Amino acid sequence: QAPMWKRALDKRLSKVASRSGALVCLIIRKALTEEKRISTKTSTADLVTETDHLVEDLIISELRKKFPSHRFIAEEAAASGAKCELTHSPTWIIDPIDGTCNFVHRFPAVAVSIGFAVHQELEFGVIYHCMEERLYSGRRGRGAFCNSQRLQVSRETDLSKALVLTEIGPKRDPATLRLFLGNMERLLHASAHGVRMIGSSTLALCHLASGAADAYYQFGLHCWDLAAATVIIREAGGIVMDTSGAPLDLMACRVVAAGTREMAMFIAQALQTINYGRDDDQRSSNS
Ligand SMILES: O=P(O)(O)O[C@H]1[C@H](O)[C@@H](O)[C@@H](O)[C@@H](O)[C@@H]1O
Numbered sequence: 001q002a003p004m005w006k007r008a009l010d011k012r013l014s015k016v017a018s019r020s021g022a023l024v025c026l027i028i029r030k031a032l033t034e035e036k037r038i039s040t041k042t043s044t045a046d047l048v049t050e051t052d053h054l055v056e057d058l059i060i061s062e063l064r065k066k067f068p069s070h071r072f073i074a075e076e077a078a079a080s081g082a083k084c085e086l087t088h089s090p091t092w093i094i095d096p097i098d099g100t101c102n103f104v105h106r107f108p109a110v111a112v113s114i115g116f117a118v119h120q121e122l123e124f125g126v127i128y129h130c131m132e133e134r135l136y137s138g139r140r141g142r143g144a145f146c147n148s149q150r151l152q153v154s155r156e157t158d159l160s161k162a163l164v165l166t167e168i169g170p171k172r173d174p175a176t177l178r179l180f181l182g183n184m185e186r187l188l189h190a191s192a193h194g195v196r197m198i199g200s201s202t203l204a205l206c207h208l209a210s211g212a213a214d215a216y217y218q219f220g221l222h223c224w225d226l227a228a229a230t231v232i233i234r235e236a237g238g239i240v241m242d243t244s245g246a247p248l249d250l251m252a253c254r255v256v257a258a259g260t261r262e263m264a265m266f267i268a269q270a271l272q273t274i275n276y277g278r279d280d281d282q283r284s285s286n287s
């Protein structure tokens, strides 16, 4: 039987998450069709709009009203210099719009991701697919769902029978592109059925959790891309780890996830590292 604070939090979490998530999805769906003011962050490919900021502020204000003592790690606050420090305090880890480049181009793979950790343990995650009204959720020890349907990862162990998802991070210098394309080439040489990029790391990770893909890898994503999706994948029976094969390091800006450990290790062994620094190292560029 979970302790009282977890039962109470659990009930309030789902209420707050579903209400604020539903509201912000309405805002995102409306803004997707409208003219946008676009800025760039760490590179010309790393975009942000006023809707990213509006949605992030709205989610944080809603959560702060209910949980004033909690801490927050959020993408656009981090871009403005806020520290990404995961302490033992209850912490919300937020990506207000995952797939901002898609959002700017009206490409409908856009999500809101809200993760939650206590004592540095990921407890809960929700990811809203804004254009398809799908709520992916996972709570540690209680399973993962898409709306009311339970999620189960693929059990594939053979890379030559795998559909692999990835995303390109924001770095576009020639050396990074050579490494990125080299990783993709090695997986295709290993006869993977395909390698796909949809432009939203969180939605790609949800496809993995639902068994629609067999593996995911990326260099250059962030803790706010990973937090909610990690709970959802683990609760769907999958594995989320570091690209070195070591346990996941949420702040290391890199990940391999798969339905089976064998598949994850095959992917990890094929990858050459692309260095993006760390979310919690203020000195490294968060690009
Ligand atoms: O749209 P974002 O919230 O900036 O997330 C990006 C992510 O930062 C990048 O690394 C890629 O994974 C993209 O697919 C995400 O949308």
Ligand SMILES: [Mg+2]
Pocket (backbone or CB within 6 Å): 095, 097, 098, 099, 201, 224, 225
């Ligand atoms: Mg993101």
Ligand SMILES: [Mg+2]
Pocket (backbone or CB within 6 Å): 052, 075, 095, 096, 097, 098, 099, 100
């Ligand atoms: Mg984002």
